[in-house]
Amino acid sequence: MKKxxxxxxxxxxxxxxxxxxxxxxxxxxxxxxxTDKIEDIKKVFSKDDFTKCFDIKEVSYNLLSxxxxxxxxxxxxxxxxxxxxxxxxxxxxTPLMYAAMYGYTDTVKLFLKKGAKKDVKDRNGKTAKDHxxxxxxxxxxxxx
Numbered sequence: 627m628k629k630x631x632x633x634x635x636x637x638x639x640x641x642x643x644x645x646x647x648x649x650x651x652x653x654x655x656x657x658x659x660x661t662d663k664i665e666d667i668k669k670v671f672s673k674d675d676f677t678k679c680f681d682i683k684e685v686s687y688n689l690l691s692x693x694x695x696x697x698x699x700x701x702x703x704x705x706x707x708x709x710x711x712x713x714x715x716x717x718x719x720t721p722l723m724y725a726a727m728y729g730y731t732d733t734v735k736l737f738l739k740k741g742a743k744k745d746v747k748d749r750n751g752k753t754a755k756d757h758x759x760x761x762x763x764x765x766x767x768x769x770x
Contacts, residue, residue: 656682659689662698676708679716686716694724694733702733712740718748726754726770729763734770744770 658666671689679686690710693701706712712721722742725733734754738744744754752760755770 659692659698659701660696662700664700664704667701667704673708676705676710677714688714688716688721690721691715691717691719691724694721694730694737695728697725697728697730697733699733702736706736706740712737712742713746720746720754722746722754723748723752723757726758726763726766727761729758729761729766731763731766731769734758734766738769 655670658670676689679688680692682692687695690702690705690712691714692698693705715721719727720742722734722737722744723746725737742754747753753770755767758764758767758770
């Protein structure tokens with residue numbers, strides 16, 4: 627029991643600290659991100675930005691999670707070419723969970739190939755497969 631409480635407390639502190647140190651994504655960076663053009667991405671995002679957490683509408687994302695959420699395939703591939711961590715999360719929702727939630731099956735396959743952990747659970751105890759099923763994406767859930 628003590629171990630469970632300690633683990634839960636540490637997990638909560640990790641989530642809190644990530645959101646505490648998250649930055650707002652500037653208007654320019656948001657506009658460039660939406661284009662999915664790598665040459666523009668290189669101009670406004672530094673390599674340090676690849677591991678940072680950004681607040682968008684009170685939700686904290688890293689660039690890989692944000693790319694998964696909006697299916698920015700070029701940005702995803704660019705981030706992987708620059709050693710992005712497929713399992714890093716700034717909240718409790720992983721990039722794999724975002725891809726599954728929106729039914730981006732090809733992105734889910736890519737994340738799994740890159741080592742995404744499909745058994746990770748969010749604060750509600752849901753895995754990426756649970757998110758796919760909950761959002762009516764059985765074809766995505768089938769590969770999870």
